[in-house]
Amino acid sequence: MAKQSTTNVGNSHLGLLCDIGELNALFAGSDDIEAFLQQIVMLVAKHIDAAVCSIYMFDDLSRELVLKATLGLHKRSVNKTRLKIGEGLVGLAMKEQRPICERIASQNPHYKLFPGINEEAFESFLAIPIQRGLENIGALVVQREEENSFGENDIMALKAITSQLAGAIENSRILMALHAKKKEKNQLEIAEDLKFIHAEVASEGIALANISIIDEGKPYQNLKKQTYAKTYSLKEFKNAVSKTEIQLEELQEQVENKLSGVASLIFEAHILMLKDKEFTGSMVKRINNGSNPPDAILAVANKYIRMFSEGSNVYMQEKSKDVEDLARRLFDNLVGKEGQAVTNWKGRIVIAEDLFPSDILRLSSDEVSGIILISGGVTSHISILARSLQIPLVIADKIQLKKIPDDTLILLDAELGAIYINPDKKLISTYNERKRVLSSLSQSKPRIKPASYSKDGKQIHLLANINLHLDIKLANDFKSEGVGLYRTEFSFMVRSNFPTEEEQTVIYSSIIDQMPKKSINIRTLDIGGEKVLAYYDNLKENNPNLGMRSIRFSLSHKDLFQQQLRAILRGGKNALDLRITFPMISSVDEFKEAKKQILKSLKSLKSENIPHFSSPKIGIMIETPSVIEIIDELAREADFFCIGTNDFIQYMLAVDRNNAIVSSYYTPHHPSVLRSLKKIAKAALKHKIDLSICGEMAHEEKYIPFLLGIGIRTLSIDPRYMPKVQEKISQLDCDECIKRADLMLKKDTIEKVAACL
Numbered sequence: 001m002a003k004q005s006t007t008n009v010g011n012s013h014l015g016l017l018c019d020i021g022e023l024n025a026l027f028a029g030s031d032d033i034e035a036f037l038q039q040i041v042m043l044v045a046k047h048i049d050a051a052v053c054s055i056y057m058f059d060d061l062s063r064e065l066v067l068k069a070t071l072g073l074h075k076r077s078v079n080k081t082r083l084k085i086g087e088g089l090v091g092l093a094m095k096e097q098r099p100i101c102e103r104i105a106s107q108n109p110h111y112k113l114f115p116g117i118n119e120e121a122f123e124s125f126l127a128i129p130i131q132r133g134l135e136n137i138g139a140l141v142v143q144r145e146e147e148n149s150f151g152e153n154d155i156m157a158l159k160a161i162t163s164q165l166a167g168a169i170e171n172s173r174i175l176m177a178l179h180a181k182k183k184e185k186n187q188l189e190i191a192e193d194l195k196f197i198h199a200e201v202a203s204e205g206i207a208l209a210n211i212s213i214i215d216e217g218k219p220y221q222n223l224k225k226q227t228y229a230k231t232y233s234l235k236e237f238k239n240a241v242s243k244t245e246i247q248l249e250e251l252q253e254q255v256e257n258k259l260s261g262v263a264s265l266i267f268e269a270h271i272l273m274l275k276d277k278e279f280t281g282s283m284v285k286r287i288n289n290g291s292n293p294p295d296a297i298l299a300v301a302n303k304y305i306r307m308f309s310e311g312s313n314v315y316m317q318e319k320s321k322d323v324e325d326l327a328r329r330l331f332d333n334l335v336g337k338e339g340q341a342v343t344n345w346k347g348r349i350v351i352a353e354d355l356f357p358s359d360i361l362r363l364s365s366d367e368v369s370g371i372i373l374i375s376g377g378v379t380s381h382i383s384i385l386a387r388s389l390q391i392p393l394v395i396a397d398k399i400q401l402k403k404i405p406d407d408t409l410i411l412l413d414a415e416l417g418a419i420y421i422n423p424d425k426k427l428i429s430t431y432n433e434r435k436r437v438l439s440s441l442s443q444s445k446p447r448i449k450p451a452s453y454s455k456d457g458k459q460i461h462l463l464a465n466i467n468l469h470l471d472i473k474l475a476n477d478f479k480s481e482g483v484g485l486y487r488t489e490f491s492f493m494v495r496s497n498f499p500t501e502e503e504q505t506v507i508y509s510s511i512i513d514q515m516p517k518k519s520i521n522i523r524t525l526d527i528g529g530e531k532v533l534a535y536y537d538n539l540k541e542n543n544p545n546l547g548m549r550s551i552r553f554s555l556s557h558k559d560l561f562q563q564q565l566r567a568i569l570r571g572g573k574n575a576l577d578l579r580i581t582f583p584m585i586s587s588v589d590e591f592k593e594a595k596k597q598i599l600k601s602l603k604s605l606k607s608e609n610i611p612h613f614s615s616p617k618i619g620i621m622i623e624t625p626s627v628i629e630i631i632d633e634l635a636r637e638a639d640f641f642c643i644g645t646n647d648f649i650q651y652m653l654a655v656d657r658n659n660a661i662v663s664s665y666y667t668p669h670h671p672s673v674l675r676s677l678k679k680i681a682k683a684a685l686k687h688k689i690d691l692s693i694c695g696e697m698a699h700e701e702k703y704i705p706f707l708l709g710i711g712i713r714t715l716s717i718d719p720r721y722m723p724k725v726q727e728k729i730s731q732l733d734c735d736e737c738i739k740r741a742d743l744m745l746k747k748d749t750i751e752k753v754a755a756c757l
């Protein structure tokens, strides 16, 4: 169905204008013009929901329009696709200095197909000339596959955007002309320039491997035609299908062992698809009609990839990835070494701009050596998950990393935060030595005592944050006193459908069985923001972190909420101390409403005579600044508080925790954060309710004295940090911590607090 401009679209255009305004400001400080233009096309494509967005710039010398940035067309056509004024539809827009909006572009006599640019599939076409005064600067072009999908609204919005951008683009054009005087750098030279990059460590470890770039910039990636010499038979194709099936089942088993219970489901979709008559059946049909099997695989897979990518929701996009993965595997199994290696991440260091949590699971099952992310934050869920999966991960805000040629050797030091491109022999041997020392250290059992005490003998409880089941073993190895936060959403995220009440019951009870006689705090579904469910038609929200997240989602899907609560209570039937926490509570009303849901599940389980835990403690994740002024009232209602500093800091300081660009603003030691933490702790102590802290701040050594100083006695942390945190606690005197915290609370600037740290 053709997309039409609606009021909603109008709204998103408004959002786009705001974002473009921001970009303009950013440009002033940018020295990477291409990255700046690329950001523009990505933003425009996202807001306009276009499959393609490109910027052409007018080159004064050659008097041609040159493709300078694109999302959706072949990247290799950048700087290569050139049009004269009046040539093709883009040239026409420039010549006539007016927007060209085509329902079916290929029917316009001016339409010109540029080979290799990958434009054929896109029929709806809209080009807006970019002008500054009378000066022609270039053109902004958007395209979609479906016919007749751009309207008046889109034309108006893009005109407004191009007029906003004209100044910055004109400047970048001048700068580019200056740069052009220097020889154009080839990819290898870029790698040479980037010999060493400093990066932020999100998940520790070291890796030395060749790289693969994941280019998620395009709305979908057609599987490229591969080279192979021979003609294959139907029998060979069928053998490849059987081989693929066996491989997938083996993989599923391996992943099952590694990620117990949940992640194996990644492969369910692949196996189902492989068995699907429509999918492999269409390939067979083509082969019977004379296609060579490798061509048949690529043609059918590309048809499905396109079909799924057309859907604007994440579920469909995820499906297109499944098809891509499967087709690659099938192709490999058919042509073996003969074909050009189709991407196989095993053992590689992967560079990507951004990833979904489900991508991390896929990469983990592919056994990647490490990941370099170009955007994101160390407190993001990707980072949290990478730590659980023990994949070294760093965040380096350098878009040029994506230009390094595939297969380049990289030494990723995610202990110290360094990336070395094409490291020399000396560096490699130092690295090998360090790796040897690290692995011998990790083999020696960490020295940890069952309880943690400060220097002056106060007990500090160390609980574990659990994301995946495999964390429980680690938590037990590190003598965790219980689970302070179980993030249930990860087991929802790795599935291909909502887990049933029965399935969830099994998941929750297995945690409790592995930690009998300990306190277990299960957080209800914290979905939304970056944590999307691939199988759920997520709303398109301009600002998902402020949208239908967490408890809001649960309260507006009460059937799912009931299933989860009943499963927690059933799974916890043998627990000693079962706790349920609601994420992102922002008012007393919301908390009361959520509590009512627990009462409802308790009542139903009782009336159905189903064994369950009948007296759970019910608590609040403190994550939004709105709770500060009502903290006493909340303390009266709740059995405990669990402070989620990751989100609390994000919302208090209005800093996206996933955005590397603003990471310097993400300051846990901001006076407002510290004073708020003090208020929360004071209320909990006054009302005699349990208090813990479970955000990343809790394991950072420099903040622990402050946390003890304001009266926090329970830290819930990633189990990997337990030895280090226990050691730190043993060096601290609680009275001194109080004095230190009081001093920090008096400081009025971030800088002054930092000096105290």
Ligand code: PEP
Binding pocket: 485, 487, 526, 623, 643, 644, 645, 646, 647, 648, 694, 695, 696
């Ligand atoms: C937090 O926000 O601090 C927290 C622990 O929750 P999550 O990191 O899962 O959002």
Ligand code: MG
Binding pocket: 583, 623, 644, 646, 647
């Ligand atoms: Mg949170």
